[in-house]
Amino acid sequence: MSENPLKGYFRQPKIYLTLPSQAKYYPPGTVELTETGELPVYPMTATDEIAIKTPDALLNGQSTVDVIQSCIPAIKNAWHMPNLDLDAILIAIRIATYGEMMEVETKVPNIGEERTYEVDLRQILDGLVSNEFEETVQIDNLLVHIAPMTYQQFTKNALKTFEEQRIFSLVDNDNITEEEKIARFNKSFKKLTALTVGMVTDSISAIETDEQTVNDPTHIKEFLDNADKKFYNTIVKHIEAQKEKFSIKPLVVNCEPEDIENGAPESYEVPIIFDQSNFFAQGS
Amino acid sequence: MTWTTDQILAEVKVLDDQVKGFKQELFKICWYMRGSVTLNDAYLMSAEDRELVAEIIKENLDTTKKSGMPFF
Numbered sequence: 001m002s003e004n005p006l007k008g009y010f011r012q013p014k015i016y017l018t019l020p021s022q023a024k025y026y027p028p029g030t031v032e033l034t035e036t037g038e039l040p041v042y043p044m045t046a047t048d049e050i051a052i053k054t055p056d057a058l059l060n061g062q063s064t065v066d067v068i069q070s071c072i073p074a075i076k077n078a079w080h081m082p083n084l085d086l087d088a089i090l091i092a093i094r095i096a097t098y099g100e101m102m103e104v105e106t107k108v109p110n111i112g113e114e115r116t117y118e119v120d121l122r123q124i125l126d127g128l129v130s131n132e133f134e135e136t137v138q139i140d141n142l143l144v145h146i147a148p149m150t151y152q153q154f155t156k157n158a159l160k161t162f163e164e165q166r167i168f169s170l171v172d173n174d175n176i177t178e179e180e181k182i183a184r185f186n187k188s189f190k191k192l193t194a195l196t197v198g199m200v201t202d203s204i205s206a207i208e209t210d211e212q213t214v215n216d217p218t219h220i221k222e223f224l225d226n227a228d229k230k231f232y233n234t235i236v237k238h239i240e241a242q243k244e245k246f247s248i249k250p251l252v253v254n255c256e257p258e259d260i261e262n263g264a265p266e267s268y269e270v271p272i273i274f275d276q277s278n279f280f281a282q283g284s
Numbered sequence: 285m286t287w288t289t290d291q292i293l294a295e296v297k298v299l300d301d302q303v304k305g306f307k308q309e310l311f312k313i314c315w316y317m318r319g320s321v322t323l324n325d326a327y328l329m330s331a332e333d334r335e336l337v338a339e340i341i342k343e344n345l346d347t348t349k350k351s352g353m354p355f356f
Contacts, residue, residue, distance in 0.1 A: 011330055043330035046310055053299045053306075097331050 013040030014096035017072070017088065018129050020246060025082040025147055032074045039074045043097040059162075061155035064090075071096065079155075082148035084246045088128045095121050104251060106270045110263040117253060119272060124248055131245045137238045139231055143208035146238060149199070157199050164192050200224065200232065203239055248272045309334070316341040 016038035023031055033039065044052070048067045057063035061079075064086075068078040071093045075081060081089070094102065101118045108115055137144045149157075167188045176184075201224050206215040214220060224232065250269040260266060287295070310326040313334065321337065329337070348354070 011328075043332060045328045045330060046306065046334070047327045049331070050303050050306060053303050055296045055299055 011042040011045070014043050015041045015092060017041050017092040017125075019085050020088050020128050020131055021082045021085050021133065021148065024133075025150075027077075027080050030075065030077045030080045032076070034074075039072050041092045041096045042071045042073070044071055044093060049097075060159065061151065065151070067093065079152040080150050083151055083154040084133060084148045084242070086151060086154075087246065087248060088125055091121050091125045091128070095125070104270055104272060106253070108255065108259055108264045109268050110265065111259060113259070115253075117251065117270065119251055124272065127249065128246060133242055133245075134238070137234065139234050141210060142231075144204055144235060145206040145208070146203050146235070146242070147205040148242070149203060153199075153202055157195060160195055161192065164188050164195070197224070200235055200239065204235065313337055313341070316344075 016034070016036070018038050023033055023037065031039075044067060048070050051057060051063045051066050054063055057066075065078040068075055068081075068089055072089065075089075100120055100122050102121055104117050104119050106115055106117065107113065133148060135146050137146060167184070201217070201221045204220050204224070206213050207220060207223065208214075214223075250271045252267055253270055254267045255264045310323065313326050313329075314321050314323050317337065317340075326334075
């Protein structure tokens with residue numbers, strides 16, 4: 001069947017999104033901005049909604065990439081987007097598809113009663129967009145340039161970590177000897193450590209010395225392998241701080257007077273966790 | 285990822301069931317719209333569009349029940 005010539009008229013953009021990264025870090029040709037620097041966001045089609053519920057494609061990241069490229073056609077290759085844009089993009093797609101409010105279910109501490117609250121995704125989105133990624137960190141006389149990981153790097157590392165954790169859990173098996181368990185545990189532990197170091201190395205785009213700027217990944221890796229612990233820890237701390245900036249803050253809930261009388265605290269925090277059951281599902 | 289294999293398999297089953305239910309909803313839209321919406325069109329509809337089509341179908345069914353005329 002030939003493609004429907006009316007396909008382009010099916011959806012209209014529902015919202016316009018300003019990327020938290022301000023579209024920096026995208027390789028040339030991977031994103032097309034409007035005059036205002038915003039990106040049009042279309043609601044998901046039924047095909048997108050099915051893609052986001054396909055387990056294997058979810059695990060390897062392909063579903064996420066396909067849905068982003070379908071709902072934000074201005075992003076030509078979502079594998080290359082900086083990971084710090086991911087939450088904002090998914091929230092924007094969620095708003096465009098199902099609206100601004102999302103229900104969050106929780107149990108009241110101490111009394112265990114279930115409550116449902118509505119979260120305004122617009123506010124969460126505004127919080128993410130107003131942050132700024134600090135891309136340099138000074139360590140003694142070295143200026144280190146940090147670049148956020150791409151979605152491709154992030155997914156690759158997440159998959160490797162998942163594989164190693166799976167091996168980790170297999171070690172806890174009664175059918176193998178203690179020596180074998182220790183050997184497998186050590187091997188897996190080394191791989192996980194290498195993965196963590198690899199992620200830090202991938203995050204460094206350049207190091208400026210007094211004389212020159214080094215951006216050769218091999219030289220950076222060699223330097224990091226031979227750097228002292230203080231240098232490594234400062235970089236990790238900086239990366240963690242940037243990650244924290246772009247993470248979604250928990251919802252603070254004030255308890256009802258009757259719940260407080262029954263032993264509930266005056267207020268408590270509910271983590272806003274986006275998963276398949278609440279994020280890409282209608283009914284809120 | 286801290287889920288056990290059983291939890292992962294249970295989630296896979298939930299997702300599979302959701303996809304089946306979802307496809308059924310699309311097929312129903314095509315059937316009740318009497319061919320004016322193709323399956324290809326249905327797959328390209330957004331949640332809001334499907335909701336609007338579902339309202340049209342409901343109105344037509346109600347009219348059919350009230351008038352006793354064949355479903356149109």
